[in-house]
Amino acid sequence: MEPSSATSGFFQSPPTIPPQFLEDTALRRIISLHLPSPTPSSVEQDLFRFSRLVLSRSHLAHAADAERNQPYLRPLTTFGVENKQDPLVTSEGWRKLQDIGIQEGIVGLAYANSQLQDGGNAGAQWNNRVYQFVKYHLWTASAAMVTCPSAMTDGAAKLLGKHLNDPDGAIFTEARNRLVSRDPGFAWTSGQWMTERKGGSDVRGTETVARKLSVQEQKASSGVDAVGHPLGPWQIDGFKWFSSATDANMTIMLAKTGSDGQISAFYAPLRKKVQGATEGETELNGVKIQRLKNKLGTKTLPTAELELKGMRGYLIGKEGEGVKEISTLLNITRMHNIIGAVGGWGRGLAISRAFAKVRVTGGKLLTDVPAHVRALARDHVMYHGQMHLSYLVVSLLGISEGQDCRLAQATRAGILPTDAQQANALLRLLTPMAKAQTALRSINGLRACMENLGGVGYLENEDPLLNIARVFRDTCVLSIWEGTTDIMADDLVRVIKSRQGPAILLAVDQWVANALAIAKHSFEREGAKLQREWEQWLQSSKTKDKEQLKWEGRDLLVGLEHVICGLLLVLDAVRDNNPAAREIARRWILQDQATYGSWEDEAAWDKMIVFGDEGTATARL
CATH class of the missing domain: 1.20.140.10 (Butyryl-CoA Dehydrogenase, subunit A, domain 3)
Known part of the structure; x- marks a missing residue:
């Protein structure tokens, strides 16, 4: 009898994981129930293709890279000055997966016209939320947690969509168009900042404060966000204990306003243009990343503690209705x-x-x-x-x-x-x-x-x-x-x-x-x-x-x-x-x-x- 070695003896045959679109009985029955039967050809072809993509070696290499090269901070420049431009470093795999999720419509599908997706066939009507989340089901285990910013992006798009006719509706429209876009070069992701040191779900302990600047103050601190829109008239200061998707383009957050400390909701861009610098150069909009969280899981996801000092943003809805809005x-x-x-x-x-x-x-x-x-x-x-x-x-x-x-x-x-x-x-x-x-x-x-x-x-x-x-x-x-x-x-x-x-x-x-x-x-x-x-x-x-x-x-x-x-x-x-x-x-x-x-x-x-x-x-x- 020959002894085993590093190169001889028994080796387990690797299992073959078939596309879940074909093999997951529960998922198949869900599709047959909640999408039109028979499934529209454009949807079926897309789901079959995607179910194979998420299991492919090339795709999973991005997930492995994101897990291996976890986010980290570069808080200071060479000479010890606060790094306001690019303090957060994420992996190539993480960024690739973000782009794939955007292109595949992990958010955008929910806001698409189902008839247009099927060539304008009036009979091809379906619930886009079902289509979106069937695709999400296939995606989630291969996505290295880019699903977290997707969730907040979807929520922000839904919230801003209710305020497109508000006084700041043009700002919200621009942001929402980017949130639901399937073009990685144009699309945005969003954060959601509620949790503070006093608690997460109980927002009554919020210590972040927002103050509306006077016209003179706004003129004195004029500036524009990364796409050239004026920075908001509200100044936001405080500390956020958990902020997932720290690399997002914008965020929705809660802060107290007025002398009685009402809870209000705000939209704020994450970056602003650097005045007097090279065209297109940006820096964080009054945000300092204090540290990244070390967690049991979701290690690919940059979750941070944030100090807000002079962050500029826009009120969503009315003062005191932040909980309702969020x-x-x-x-x-x-x-x-x-x-x-x-x-x-x-x-x-x-x-x-x-x-x-x-x-x-x-x-x-x-x-x-x-x-x-x-x-x-x-x-x-x-x-x-x-x-x-x-x-x-x-x-x-x-x-x-x-x-x-x-x-x-x-x-x-x-x-x-x-x-x-x-x-x-x-x-x-x-x-x-x-x-x-x-x-x-x-x-x-x-x-x-x-x-x-x-x-x-x-x-x-x-x-x-x-x-x-x-x-x-x-x-x-x-x-x-x-x-x-x-x-x-x-x-x-x-x-x-x-x-x-x-x-x-x-x-x-x-x-x-x-x-x-x-x-x-x-x-x-x-x-x-x-x-x-x-x-x-x-x-x-x-x-x-x-x-x-x-x-x-x-x-x-x-x-x-x-x-x-x-x-x-x-x-x-x-x-x-x-x-x-x-x-x-x-x-x-x-x-x-x-x-x-x-x-x-x-x-x-x-x-x-x-x-x-x-x-x-x-x-x-």
């Missing part, structure tokens, strides 16, 4: 958080499936080890539920923006309401729950995906395609970004107990009743269980006071998640009676109460759920 942005960034979570998890599961097809243990492929497939099946059931929840919320966002969903099967299946008021009620109630639960489920799911690969899964692999550890690290932030789980639970309670709460609950109750009416015909037992759970949840929400509901907040999130996801899985399954879809719905709802003729029957269903192989599955449907 909520528009947060609703968008939370949507990115949701899809970023399931997108990372989807990649982890794709790698797990591929690895199981090549890894042999005990003389068997992992695909033929029932215990391994059983664990995978449980995660796939949870993933399917989270995917349906995520894209319901995505579609509802599009509907709230006037997007067209009439040709989507989800409308015919009773998933998407045709009443705008009901759609808005669902969107408001479900967004905080979806943000909280997708983050928690995906973090736990990606931990399991690392385990699915054994020791290889725990490694920071040189091969970026298999680096689940990096995806896990980056995903961990999603239960914190844009509001922690408890903040999301508080937001849910705030909705329930608000003045509009009874009307929102009534609209959601009507949606649930319609879904249950469909479910009872072929999912009688499951429908009855969901109905009991919903009645208990609704009764609890109505009768308990606000403080008790906040104390029970996480239970409230889980209860709502189980009912809504269960109904979505049922509505998806009954449209085509797909055996695997029916079994997934049954398992989600009944959980440990699901019964089988034998453990072998259940194991056969496990394999079908994970790998799409019906085998000899004989479980009762």
Whole structure:
């Protein structure tokens, strides 16, 4: 027997990760539900091409470069003077990925005309938010966190779009046009600065102060931003404790105004032209980067502490309405958080499936080890539920923006309401729950995906395609970004107990009743269980006071998640009676109460759920 060596002996065959557009069953069903069926050719071709691009060696090299060459600061010039022009250094890979995201329309797709995208065909209408976030799903695990500035860019575009007719509308229009552009040479990205030393989600402790300059002061400190527009009439001073996307072109932030310290929202360019310098030379607009944060994950992303001294900007909306204004942005960034979570998890599961097809243990492929497939099946059931929840919320966002969903099967299946008021009620109630639960489920799911690969899964692999550890690290932030789980639970309670709460609950109750009416015909037992759970949840929400509901907040999130996801899985399954879809719905709802003729029957269903192989599955449907 010959001993192994560095160049001889056994070497594991590498798994082949197929494009998720073709292989991810949950994603395929989402596309068939929430985009027109059949999928418009331009959309299908684009998604297929992109799903291959994000797995290509050349593309992943950019992600590896961004991870290897992390951002750093050059705070001083050679002679010890503050470096105001280029203190932040990012990698070539990071900048390339930024450009790719812009070109691919990771933000811009949401603001495009779907008919124009399909050659002006009047029948080719779809929800651009769905198209955008399906592409985002494919992108997120290969993007080295450029999705973070994309999220804030999308939110800023939505916010500024509401103020194009304001007195400073020309400034906002220029910025918004750049935020939604797909030309890297013209496009901008945006930051979002709220978090200060006193806290993040609770903005009442904001210590940043904005003061409107007098006409004389404005003349004395005249200047223009990087594209030649006058610097804003407001001077902003303070300290921001967390600022992701520090390399952005502009930012949206909160600051206190007036003698009573009202919270107001501001737009500010990040750079201004250097007076008297060479044409085109710019420097930071009253911003000093104090230090970069050292984080568990998202290491490619330049997150910094910023000191603002004399930063110039423009008021958005009215003084004292900053929280109201910033909520528009947060609703968008939370949507990115949701899809970023399931997108990372989807990649982890794709790698797990591929690895199981090549890894042999005990003389068997992992695909033929029932215990391994059983664990995978449980995660796939949870993933399917989270995917349906995520894209319901995505579609509802599009509907709230006037997007067209009439040709989507989800409308015919009773998933998407045709009443705008009901759609808005669902969107408001479900967004905080979806943000909280997708983050928690995906973090736990990606931990399991690392385990699915054994020791290889725990490694920071040189091969970026298999680096689940990096995806896990980056995903961990999603239960914190844009509001922690408890903040999301508080937001849910705030909705329930608000003045509009009874009307929102009534609209959601009507949606649930319609879904249950469909479910009872072929999912009688499951429908009855969901109905009991919903009645208990609704009764609890109505009768308990606000403080008790906040104390029970996480239970409230889980209860709502189980009912809504269960109904979505049922509505998806009954449209085509797909055996695997029916079994997934049954398992989600009944959980440990699901019964089988034998453990072998259940194991056969496990394999079908994970790998799409019906085998000899004989479980009762």
